[in-house]
Amino acid sequence: GESVGLHLPTLSVQEGDNSIINCAYSNSASDYFIWYKQESGKGPQFIIDIRSNMDKRQGQRVTVLLNKTVKHLSLQIAATQPGDSAVYFCAETTKGFQKLVFGTGTRLLVSP
Amino acid sequence: DTEVTQTPKHLVMGMTNKKSLKCEQHMGHRAMYWYKQKAKKPPELMFVYSYEKLSINESVPSRFSPECPNSSLLNLHLHALQPEDSALYLCASSQEGGPPRGEQFFGPGTRLTVL
Numbered sequence: 001g002e003s004v005g006l007h008l009p010t011l012s013v014q015e016g017d018n019s020i021i022n023c024a025y026s027n028s029a030s031d032y033f034i035w036y037k038q039e040s041g042k043g044p045q046f047i048i049d050i051r052s053n054m055d056k057r058q059g060q061r062v063t064v065l066l067n068k069t070v071k072h073l074s075l076q077i078a079a080t081q082p083g084d085s086a087v088y089f090c091a092e093t094t095k096g097f098q099k100l101v102f103g104t105g106t107r108l109l110v111s112p
Numbered sequence: 113d114t115e116v117t118q119t120p121k122h123l124v125m126g127m128t129n130k131k132s133l134k135c136e137q138h139m140g141h142r143a144m145y146w147y148k149q150k151a152k153k154p155p156e157l158m159f160v161y162s163y164e165k166l167s168i169n170e171s172v173p174s175r176f177s178p179e180c181p182n183s184s185l186l187n188l189h190l191h192a193l194q195p196e197d198s199a200l201y202l203c204a205s206s207q208e209g210g211p212p213r214g215e216q217f218f219g220p221g222t223r224l225t226v227l
Contacts, residue, residue: 043218
């Protein structure tokens with residue numbers, strides 16, 4: 001299930017399930033979006049990106065959906081594995097792609 | 113080499129100390145960044161260097177002083193920090209000009225504790 005409170009929003013799933021992580025972005029002028037995965041003790045790691053002229057992009061086991069009308073981004077992970085457990089951040093860019101603004105993040109917990 | 117390296121991994125300093133964080137990349141990227149990340153929070157942009165020149169300063173206090181000696185190196189000089197400056201400091205780099213692959217590559221960070 002999903003919970004929001006004083007801690008990071010957390011999504012708990014079973015191994016093999018599909019996961020959907022959501023993100024609301026703030027700037028309607030943003031035209032490039034990235035999903036990052038951050039494991040404990042590490043820096044953010046690129047997962048997938050999408051430009052604003054697209055509404056869907058697929059990678060290996062991951063799909064990003066963009067809804068510009070409601071300023072919403074989602075990351076779908078197919079057949080989630082324990083190694084997918086991490087904090088996931090969406091990020092949007094402004095100012096010529098240099099200023100990367102991160103969303104609040106979602107912790108994904110995958111149980112074997 | 114597709115890696116951003118940061119040293120030291122951990123740093124503990126007093127409020128009167130002067131220290132420096134170092135970042136290095138050998139991907140030929142011409143944009144380099146410093147971010148600050150507090151626990152359970154997203155990274156927050158501090159500085160951007162583009163072609164070795166400071167292009168963005170997000171109103172960071174002067175006790176943080178960035179330096180880009182060359183296109184592969186980025187330093188963050190620290191002086192008279194406060195305990196609330198304790199955080200993970202992340203360095204990143206990217207190709208200049210953004211997409212199609214405008215992603216920023218992040219280093220592992222320096223965990224800073226100010227006593």
